Amino acid sequence: MSAALPRDAAGAVADDIAGVVVNYNARQHLLSCVESLIGEGIAVTVVDNGSADGSERALRERFPHVGWLATGANLGYGAAANLGAARLPGGTHLLVCNPDVIVRPGAVDSLRRRLASDLRVGVLGPRITNADGSLYPSARRFPSLPDALGHAFVGQIWKSNPFSRRYMMAGWDHADAREVDWVSGSCMLVRRAAWDAIGGFDTTFFMYLEDVDLCWRVRREGWSVGYEPSADVLHLQGVSADLHPYRMLVAHHASMWRFAWRTTPVDRRWVLPLVFVGLVARLGLTVARRALASPPARFRRASAPPPAR
Numbered sequence: 001m002s003a004a005l006p007r008d009a010a011g012a013v014a015d016d017i018a019g020v021v022v023n024y025n026a027r028q029h030l031l032s033c034v035e036s037l038i039g040e041g042i043a044v045t046v047v048d049n050g051s052a053d054g055s056e057r058a059l060r061e062r063f064p065h066v067g068w069l070a071t072g073a074n075l076g077y078g079a080a081a082n083l084g085a086a087r088l089p090g091g092t093h094l095l096v097c098n099p100d101v102i103v104r105p106g107a108v109d110s111l112r113r114r115l116a117s118d119l120r121v122g123v124l125g126p127r128i129t130n131a132d133g134s135l136y137p138s139a140r141r142f143p144s145l146p147d148a149l150g151h152a153f154v155g156q157i158w159k160s161n162p163f164s165r166r167y168m169m170a171g172w173d174h175a176d177a178r179e180v181d182w183v184s185g186s187c188m189l190v191r192r193a194a195w196d197a198i199g200g201f202d203t204t205f206f207m208y209l210e211d212v213d214l215c216w217r218v219r220r221e222g223w224s225v226g227y228e229p230s231a232d233v234l235h236l237q238g239v240s241a242d243l244h245p246y247r248m249l250v251a252h253h254a255s256m257w258r259f260a261w262r263t264t265p266v267d268r269r270w271v272l273p274l275v276f277v278g279l280v281a282r283l284g285l286t287v288a289r290r291a292l293a294s295p296p297a298r299f300r301r302a303s304a305p306p307p308a309r
C-alpha cells in the first residue's frame with residue numbers, strides 16, 4: 001500500500017471528466033447513453049468491440065462530433081475501456097459506462113463535486129436504478145468465503161438469504177454517501193491518477209469482475225472507493241450480454257475463479273480446489289436453470305462470438 005496518496009498536478013483535483021462507452025451491438029441504447037453524457041457537458045469516446053448492428057453509422061449520423069474507436073474484434077470490456085482511456089488527455093478523469101445506461105441530469109456534477117471534496121477517493125460509483133425504478137445494488141462488499149458460497153448457491157433459490165444480503169449490503173438503504181469495497185463498472189468515475197497507478201483494467205478479465213478487481217487494486221494502492229447517491233443513473237442491464245447468455249455464464253465463472261486466485265493469501269490457498277469445484281457446480285446449475293427458462297433459440301445463438309459486457 002502506498003505511503004501517500006498521489007494527486008493530480010498542483011496537488012488538486014482536475015475538473016475535467018470524459019466518458020468512455022464500451023459498445024457491442026447496442027445501437028439504440030448507445031444513442032440514448034451518449035445523448036445523456038453529452039447533456040452533462042462531457043466529451044465522449046465510444047469504443048466498439050466489433051458491432052454488426054449499424055452502431056457506427058447511427059452514431060455518426062446523430063452525433064458526428066463524438067469520438068469512435070473500432071477495435072476490429074471483441075477484446076472484452078476492460079481491454080476496450082483501456083483503449084478509450086489511452087486516447088484521452090493525461091489529466092482527464094474517466095467516466096466508464098456500459099451503452100445501456102442513461103446518466104440523469106446533474107449526475108456528473110455530483111460525482112465531480114464528491115471527487116473534488118475527497119482526495120482519498122480513487123473510484124466513485126453513482127446510485128444505479130433499474131428500468132422499473134428499483135435500486136440496483138451497485139455498491140458491495142468483498143464477500144467472505146462463507147458469504148460467497150452462500151450467495152452462489154443459496155442465492156439461486158432464495159434471493160433474500162443472509163449471505164447475499166451481507167454481500168450486497170441489503171441492510172443499507174443506499175441513501176447516504178459512504179466508502180464501500182467496490183462499485184459496478186456499468187458506470188464508474190475513476191480518478192486519473194488512480195487509473196494510471198494501477199494501469200487501468202486487467203485485460204485478463206474478459207467479462208465480469210474487472211470492476212471488482214480494479215477496485216481491489218485501487219484500494220491496495222491506498223485510495224478509497226466511494227458511493228455517491230446524489231448521482232443517479234438508469235441501467236437497463238444485459239443488453240449486450242443477453243445476446244449470448246451461455247458464453248457469458250462461462251466468462252462470469254472464469255472471472256470469479258481468476259479473482260479468487262488473485263486475492264486469496266498464499267497461506268489460505270488450500271481452499272482454492274474447493275472453490276474451483278464449487279464454481280464448476282454453480283456453473284452447471286446456472287446453465288441448467290437458464291436453459292429451462294429460455295426458449296430453444298438461445299442455444300443456437302450461444303455459439304456466436306461473445307459480447308463486451
